[in-house]
Amino acid sequence: MITVGVLCEGQTEETMIREFLGPELEPEGIFLVPTILLTSSTAGGPSGRGGVSKWSRIEKDLRNRLSSTPHWAAVTTLLDYYGLPSDSPGMADRPAGPPRQRVEHVERRIAERIDHPRFVPYLVMHETEAWVFAAAEHLAEWYEDDALGAELKRQTDEAGGPELVNETPDKAPSKRLRRLLPEYNKRLDGPVAVTELGLRALRAACPHFDAWISGLLALR
Known part of the structure; x- marks a missing residue:
């Protein structure tokens, strides 16, 4: 068993690790330890938890x-x-290519900046709600709403896959989910749907995510 620390953006990501990825990878000999990024709400004030404000x-x-x-x-x-x-x-000089190429460019630049042999960067394309798009059928079952599942699948197919659902402010996965399902609870509903989908199916639907998991498995 090896231990891998996971720096999470917020509580939703931490929940995904604790309820979904951790239990999936533990039988493979990997124990994930999630921690939430520490932030400061005001200069000199108490520390906060969650959210990303600046690279430093x-x-x-x-x-x-x-x-x-x-x-x-x-x-x-x-x-x-x-x-x-x-x-x-890497954000300022991203190539004008496909989304995965742009994300991997930023990951490489981050790895170069940290310059540590035990550091494995991973950025979700484009946020963990994309994983929920992959689990559209299971979210629909959770809410007993077949029409919801059909619409999420339609949008996923239109984008070319869950990881390609648009990153713009009005079309990001989380924004789309809230429009279709105002009562959506990202800390509860998302992890439930993705857990029902399972790691194997999520890896098949999300190639960039799959590459990250393959890299973690190779650490053993």
């Missing part, structure tokens, strides 16, 4: 975790590409 806070948190946990096999991230601070490495 992410970098500080990553370096602290890497230096304080030499017994961990790796430290990785579960951060939304959609909401990543504009001053993050």
